[in-house]
Amino acid sequence: MAGTHGIHVHGDVEGSQVVVGDHNVVINAALGSSVSVRSEGPPPTRRRTRPAGRALPDRAPQLLGRDRELAALERWLGQGYPVQVYGPPGTGKSVLLRRYAADAATSGRDVVYLPAAGVPAEDLVQELFHACYEAEDYKPEPARVRRLMGSVRALLVIDDFQGSTAELAELMDAAPGCDVLLATAERHTWDEGRALRLEGLQEEPALALFGEELRRPLRDEEYEAARRLVTAVRGHPLTLVQAAADTTFEVDEDARVTGLANGLSDAASVLLRLLDALSPLPLSAKLLPILAGGVDKAAITELTSLALIGSSGTGYRTTGRVAHLVAERTGPARDAAKLAPALTAWAAATTATRHDIAAEAPVVCHVLAAAARARDHAAVCALARTTAPALARSLRWGAWHQVLDLGAAAARALGSAADEAYFRQEEEVRKRALGVVALDPSGGALAAGGVIGHIAGHGGAAAGKTGFAAAASNPAAITAAVAALVVGGVFAGLATAGGGQPRARPTPSGQVTSLAATGTRPPDPISTAPRTPTRPPSPSRTSPRPPTKATAPPSPTRITSSPPTDPGQGPVRCQLDSEGTLTLGAPAGGEATDDYAWEDFMQCDDERTLTVDKADPGHVAFGVTPTSCPKTAHPGQAIRVSAPCRYTVLFHPPQSAEPGTQYQAHVIMRDDWGRLSMTLSVYGTVSAASTAGPSSTAPTP
Incomplete structure (x- = not known):
């Protein structure tokens, strides 16, 4: 296949110019x-009087049993600490953040709210900058973003952040003057930050929540059944809400899932499977009719009333493990x-x-x-x-x-x-x-059309054609x-x-470390470290960032000369090899490994650059370790070495991942001049194994 796909050019895209750092970029x-x-x-940039951008979601209702958590957030943020709320899905992290943010806005504070599900940190930084400055077509370099944002004193609320600790450091570095409150599934730590693990509710507020969702007081004959349910699910708020929706008081999860699946209408089942295929992302009101073939308001109401889907202000999405299991029971899974x-x-x-x-x-x-x-x-x-x-x-x-x-x-x-x-x-x-x-x-x-057009103009059969049309008809060209x-x-x-020397993109200066996994009960979620009377500087904004894993890429090889040449052939090119795919499976919090050998390893390939591509959304779930890659001279020739490059790929899904969750990334290697030379597509699926662990006690402010 040599031709291009059909291209639609938007009137507000073609030929437009944006400014990125100190470069002009014309989009074609x-x-x-x-x-x-x-x-x-x-x-020129002009600071907005008040931050613009996304509106805050609706203010959460009264939070039952979360007074101490709200007080802890208020205390830590008031002391200048960045705060992370983390924990399993369905414990109410987003609800807690929305309530705190709404209260802060009501009191007159500037608040910037960023829903972060599926959004790269680089794009979150850009959205934050545009929320605070009038400069629509400008993307400053990281150092200038930090200087401009240094004068912004706002509460930055980041909900459902799914990036790595390195990406979190990048985001933190871009907002040195802001108070930062974020919600994540896994804990990311920094020396001066504070982390709050959100667990299930205590019995009294859990029963009160159950009664509120029933919209009536518990009857005497229901009280003991409700207590058994609260104990069985450890006060998990979402599970209680879902149980109240079907009023079964059923403790056995499989029985509840079966009952819910059997009771759904056909339209609701179809919609639930669609949203499950896109989980954990929300499907907006604009895309819903496009991908669902229309909008069935009755199906939305049905699923919402059963707490199988929820609306966060950016769209509808499934709510947790039970919704996924119900979707599986209703029919064949939708393929995204x-x-x-x-x-x-x-x-x-x-x-x-x-x-x-x-x-x-x-x-x-x-x-x-x-x-x-x-x-x-x-x-x-x-x-x-x-x-x-x-x-x-x-x-x-x-x-x-x-x-x-x-x-x-x-x-x-x-x-x-x-x-x-x-x-x-x-x-x-x-x-x-x-x-x-x-x-x-x-x-x-640099423009592709110019180079290819020039070749086409001197290419025999391609003469008279321009751009990709000429190139498509002339493979040599x-x-x-x-x-x-x-x-x-x-x-x-x-x-x-x-x-x-190549110009390297400035890297964020944040220093963020990860907690090592242990088999012991986690400490109390609220730190007891000594408090500092004044706003403490966050090391994540002043210290070099260490690698997040032992498999992080090494420092890039410095380029000291141009690529060697072969007589009559031009510069050496270590050809890009696609090594196929590798599929792994492991339970949440577990690990799976597989060995791989790159047979076409060449002297001009740089074995020191073997890594997982950090640009991939699922890269945090993978690691790679070289096993026996021959050391080569730098720079090298385009000649295959005597032995293959062997390496081990590791799949380690986070503890919070639900069964069926899929991850994708690429294992890559570059050649001696920084060009991509090898790529292996790796896929990981979280297997169905129990990930339940002991719950922590509620924090004490």
């Missing part, structure tokens, strides 16, 4: 974008991969603006990853080509990177040289604009074009700019 959906050094300095065509058609429609597509970026990436796992490469390529320009134009560059990576892999599998060249070109533009790779010292712009783009345009610049 058909031929590829371009980047050049900006000579006039950064654009099959949603790609409908999502592509919506994104290509003239009614979908770039802002609409950017707002649905988590769903787009989720569906793309599912389609990639299903090897529906055509669907991946079409959806990626359709959405990538809008994400670039909207400065959702974290999601843009994910879309480009998945699109490039799909195009390569399809043999679509033109599509692959587009995705690779856009990725190089992204890196250049962010300062990950150096620009040509002349300051000229497209091969040369890709080499010119990646080797000539990018890496020649690397070899000559700035004394031969």
Whole structure:
């Protein structure tokens, strides 16, 4: 397959310019974008009088049994500590955050609320910046973001953060003047922060919650049954709400699930399976009719009344383990991969603006990853080509990177040289604009259309054609074009700019460490460390960030020369090898490993760069360790070495992951000049094993 997929160009995307750091980037959906050094300095920015952006969700009702937790948040945030609320799904983390944020806003405080499910940290930083500054088409470099945000004194509330500790450090570093309150499933720790583990309710407030959800007082004959239920579920709020909805007082989970599944209408069952396929992401009111084929208000009401789905203000999503199990019992599971065509058609429609597509970026990436796992490469390529320009134009560059990576892999599998060249070109533009790779010292712009058009103009059968149309009809031309783009345009610049050293993207200065897993009962969730009378500086904003795992990538190899050349063939190219896929399964909190051997390991491959790609949403669930990779000279030649590179891939889903949860990432290696040379797609599925553990006591302020 040599041709490109159909491309719809939005009127508010094509030819538009954005400013990223000290670079101008012009978005071109058909031929590829371009980047050049900006000579006039950064654009003007104006601080908003009050933070704008997302509205706070509805204020939570009275919280039963959470007075001490609210008091602890108030005390710690008042002392200047960043605070993390963490714990299993369904314990009320989001409700607690919404209540505290609403109370703070009512008292006159500036509040910035960021729902973070499925959103890369880079995009959260950009949304935070735009909430506080009027600069729609500007993405400052991290150092300038930190300087500008240093004067902002707001409460930053981040709900459902799913990133790694390194990404949390990046986010914290971008808001040095803000009080930070976030909710996560797993605990991320920092030296001066405070963490509150949210557990089930004590018996009295749990019974009161159960009665409130019944909308009547408990009858005498129901009281003991309700007490047994509270004890059995350890006061888990969501389970109590769901049990009250079906009024069965059933302790046995399997019996409750069966009863709920059997009682659902057909329309509610179909909708529940759809939302389960997208879990843990919410499905917005705008996308719901697109992906569900319409809106059945009765089905929404039915599922909401049973507490199997909930609305957080950004859309509807399933609520916890029971909802997932009920969805499984109602019929065949919906495959998120099959949603790609409908999502592509919506994104290509003239009614979908770039802002609409950017707002649905988590769903787009989720569906793309599912389609990639299903090897529906055509669907991946079409959806990626359709959405990538809008994400670039909207400065959702974290999601843009994910879309480009998945699109490039799909195009390569399809043999679509033109599509692959587009995705690779856009990725190089992204890196250049962010300062990950150096620009040509002349300051000229990089554009795929220009390079390929030039080749087409001198390519015999391709003469007279331009851009990707010419390249698609001439495989030799497209091969040369890709080499010119990646080797000539990018890496020649690397070899000559700035004394031969690449410009590295500034990294956040946060220092965040992880807790080692133990088999003992966790300590009391509220720290008893000595308090500091004044606002303590967070080390996460002043100290270098350590690696989060032993398998974190090493320091990048410094480039001291241009790639060696073979006579008559031009610069050496360690060809990108797709090593196929590896699938692992493990219970939540457990581990699974598998050994792999890369037979086509070459001298120009850099074994020191073997890692899990941190750009992948599921990378935190994987690790990789080299077993016996031959050491090679640096730089090396494009010659296969005598032995393969063997390594071990580890899958370790978090303790909070529910059975059936799927993770995807890529194990990658780069060559001696920083170019991607090997990629292995890895998939992990959380197996159905009990993850229940002892509950902690309630905190005491």
